[in-house]
Amino acid sequence: MEFTINGKAVEVACDTRTSLLDLLREQLGLSGTKKGCNQGACGACTVLVDGERINSCLALAVQYQGRDITTVEGLSGEGGLHPLQQAFVAHDGFQCGYCTPGQLCSAVGMMAEARRGMPSVVSADLCASSVVLDHDELRERMSGNLCRCGAYNGIADAISETFEAESAAQPALKEAA
Incomplete structure (x- = not known):
């Protein structure tokens, strides 16, 4: 699967049942996005997809192939913090x-x-x-x-x-x- 995460192209092989949250944390090492309730109720896993906020624990990674995903690690720029x-x-x-x-x-x-x-x-x-x-x-x-x-x-x-x-x-x- 191919993704754009924090402005960088990423290609990863993963099970189609993998949540976006698990892809980010466990396969890509982007641990900023947190697993709270894992049911979409707490918002700890919120990321931006094409600028829209989603609960990544409820989203299958396969749904977001080719989309622009921003995690907390991608908010800050070269000039420092957002x-x-x-x-x-x-x-x-x-x-x-x-x-x-x-x-x-x-x-x-x-x-x-x-x-x-x-x-x-x-x-x-x-x-x-x-x-x-x-x-x-x-x-x-x-x-x-x-x-x-x-x-x-x-x-x-x-x-x-x-x-x-x-x-x-x-x-x-x-x-x-």
Whole structure:
């Protein structure tokens, strides 16, 4: 099977029953993605596929051949940590750190959804072209990622800060183009 993982082409032989999570962790040594509940309930295994967040424990690897998969290891670039990773550090968005990789990948995907105007169950206007990522909206969108340590306030602060900074930079990017 052929994959693009964190920007690199990867070819691997594996059983078609192998989950994407097991492929990443056990066959490719990408241990950042965590196995929590292994039932899709905790979000520790969240990765991005073509920019969309998924629970890798529920996904068969064979389904994602040829797709662009990003794990927590792929979020940071050559210039250092991803801005969200930096914000997690600044806001103490972790305690034990077990859920952090899934929280980070989920938040990156969630921010992209919000920028596209995708509504959530708490969105007041389902037809609005933009999303205000307020307290309730953010928490609803991140509700699939559990933190047993209770670092939610730091996580929410880190996501809010990063989303606001990226949103403020968007008009400047459009004007420059």
